[in-house]
Amino acid sequence: MQTFGQQLINGLSLGSIYALLALGYTMVYGIIKLINFAHGDIYMLGAFWGYYVINQLHFNFIWAMLSAIVFCAILGVIIEYFAYRPLRHSPRITALITAIGVSFLLENGMTYLFTANTRSFPQVIKTVTYHLGGLRISNIQLLILGTACLLMLLLELIIKRTKMGRAMRAVSVDPEAAQLVGINLNHTISFTFALGSAMAGAAGVLIGLYYNSIDPLMGMTPGIKAFVAAVIGGIGSVPGASVGGFLIGLLETGVQAIGLSAYKDAVVYFVLIVILLVLPAGIFGKKTKEKV
Amino acid sequence: MLSVKDLVVNYGAIQAIKKVNFEIHTGEIVTLIGANGAGKSTILHTISGIMRPVSGQVTYLDRQIQRVAAPKIVQAGISQVPEGRHIFPGLSVQENLQMGAFLRKDRRNIAQAYEDVYNYFPVLKQRRHQDAATLSGGEQQMLAMGRALMAKPKLMLLDEPSMGLAPIFINEIFDIIRAINAAGTTVLLIEQNANKALSIANRGYVLASGEIKLSGTGQELLANTAVQKAYLGG
Numbered sequence: 001m002q003t004f005g006q007q008l009i010n011g012l013s014l015g016s017i018y019a020l021l022a023l024g025y026t027m028v029y030g031i032i033k034l035i036n037f038a039h040g041d042i043y044m045l046g047a048f049w050g051y052y053v054i055n056q057l058h059f060n061f062i063w064a065m066l067s068a069i070v071f072c073a074i075l076g077v078i079i080e081y082f083a084y085r086p087l088r089h090s091p092r093i094t095a096l097i098t099a100i101g102v103s104f105l106l107e108n109g110m111t112y113l114f115t116a117n118t119r120s121f122p123q124v125i126k127t128v129t130y131h132l133g134g135l136r137i138s139n140i141q142l143l144i145l146g147t148a149c150l151l152m153l154l155l156e157l158i159i160k161r162t163k164m165g166r167a168m169r170a171v172s173v174d175p176e177a178a179q180l181v182g183i184n185l186n187h188t189i190s191f192t193f194a195l196g197s198a199m200a201g202a203a204g205v206l207i208g209l210y211y212n213s214i215d216p217l218m219g220m221t222p223g224i225k226a227f228v229a230a231v232i233g234g235i236g237s238v239p240g241a242s243v244g245g246f247l248i249g250l251l252e253t254g255v256q257a258i259g260l261s262a263y264k265d266a267v268v269y270f271v272l273i274v275i276l277l278v279l280p281a282g283i284f285g286k287k288t289k290e291k292v
Numbered sequence: 293m294l295s296v297k298d299l300v301v302n303y304g305a306i307q308a309i310k311k312v313n314f315e316i317h318t319g320e321i322v323t324l325i326g327a328n329g330a331g332k333s334t335i336l337h338t339i340s341g342i343m344r345p346v347s348g349q350v351t352y353l354d355r356q357i358q359r360v361a362a363p364k365i366v367q368a369g370i371s372q373v374p375e376g377r378h379i380f381p382g383l384s385v386q387e388n389l390q391m392g393a394f395l396r397k398d399r400r401n402i403a404q405a406y407e408d409v410y411n412y413f414p415v416l417k418q419r420r421h422q423d424a425a426t427l428s429g430g431e432q433q434m435l436a437m438g439r440a441l442m443a444k445p446k447l448m449l450l451d452e453p454s455m456g457l458a459p460i461f462i463n464e465i466f467d468i469i470r471a472i473n474a475a476g477t478t479v480l481l482i483e484q485n486a487n488k489a490l491s492i493a494n495r496g497y498v499l500a501s502g503e504i505k506l507s508g509t510g511q512e513l514l515a516n517t518a519v520q521k522a523y524l525g526g
Contacts, residue, residue: 166390167394169382173380173383177378177380178391179340179342180362180366181439181443182362182443183363184363
């Protein structure tokens with residue numbers, strides 16, 4: 001029971017990072033039907049940004065986090081503008097391959113500039129471990145969970161309550177009708193990339209604190225896992241991405257707990273295959289029906 | 293109010309519209325009738341700024357708008373009710389209407405706009421908290437029209453409002469189009485149901501293969517033997 005509780009805590013902390021990343025995948029997919037494979041690399045850049053501002057500019061955690069959010073949001077908008085916007089009317093596969101290209105560019109560009117070495121992320125917050133009835137929770141874990149939940153709540157409010165949020169929902173269900181009521185497609189798409197990338201930037205700083213190490217290829221595996229999380233939740237569904245992220249986190253720590261650490265990645269992909277076979281629309285995916 | 297001059301529009305590699313000319317005066321109901329594929333929707337999409345013409349002009353209130361982006365067209369007072377309704381599923385009826393007022397800044401008058409829409413379509417008021425996707429086809433048509441009205445258009449473009457509807461709904465929709473027009477909105481109506489469209493229109497144009505073949509008042513076209521043969525089943 002104790003191990004179970006412990007793994008639950010570890011799984012939720014890791015899961016909230018996947019959830020933040022999965023949200024970016026699902027929102028971008030929802031709006032332009034593109035799997036943005038460069039999304040994991042934005043998370044890497046967020047971590048590097050955090051590393052530099054903490055080390056060089058002596059930012060505290062809050063400022064490192066906020067500046068990483070802003071930095072990644074801008075980066076997301078720039079990437080969309082230069083890489084995906086010119087392909088708006090091309091076949092979907094063209095944009096998909098471009099996304100993979102952008103991912104390679106960011107990974108190798110960063111390797112070229114900063115070498116492939118792993119760097120240790122500055123411990124801007126001193127780790128304190130609390131003991132609660134046999135369970136160990138660190139302040140970092142609480143911080144990750146709290147920040148992630150706060151950001152998800154904020155995102156939900158933006159999508160549900162703001163004008164831009166309504167525009168996003170309208171564009172995702174019917175871009176043509178959205179234009180006919182006066183919604184600017186380009187602005188809405190840029191805004192979506194900004195929101196998704198902001199979440200990835202926050203996740204990057206949080207993972208830096210959690211695992212203490214960053215490198216230019218750190219975005220690959222979490223990126224793919226977050227993509228799996230988005231698919232499990234139902235790609236295009238915002239609550240689905242959050243739930244999917246937590247599920248993947250729990251699954252991964254659970255598998256490690258029963259002594260199958262070597263298979264922790266394989267299990268995630270296995271679950272993806274199973275979900276695609278039995279529930280292709282994901283947990284929260286909608287089965288769309290058209291009315292005549 | 294709106295005039296279209298020598299308009300040429302391509303749809304992919306096909307020239308869908310070949311030098312079309314027509315005009316709409318303030319306060320009129322003008323109809324464009326024609327068979328499927330004649331290019332009717334292409335013309336509406338060009339006016340709405342979703343498609344760009346190869347050549348020709350669209351002049352609205354003394355301003356050329358053929359290169360103006362869709363949101364600016366809505367802002368200028370032209371709203372389209374697209375073919376197939378295109379309501380937003382997953383959003384409630386009321387949220388759909390709210391989207392129609394997306395560009396409006398005059399918050400106070402928006403409350404009045406809801407009232408106006410609910411007066412035209414009382415059923416929408418009953419169903420205002422329902423997911424728009426659960427509405428019947430006729431109700432969805434009403435919602436699409438209500439959404440366009442929320443922008444307070446000077447000119448309303450209607451694309452096949454009767455398509456796929458039961459006769460009882462068709463009559464209701466046409467009555468409301470007349471009422472909207474009587475309340476001061478100019479209407480451009482695209483229809484395959486030529487009989488209905490011509491009977492409420494001040495003037496009409498017959499479009500075939502991307503060209504205007506005939507024009508006249510609604511009554512003239514209804515009486516025209518060629519029109520009767522081709523579009524009225526006569």
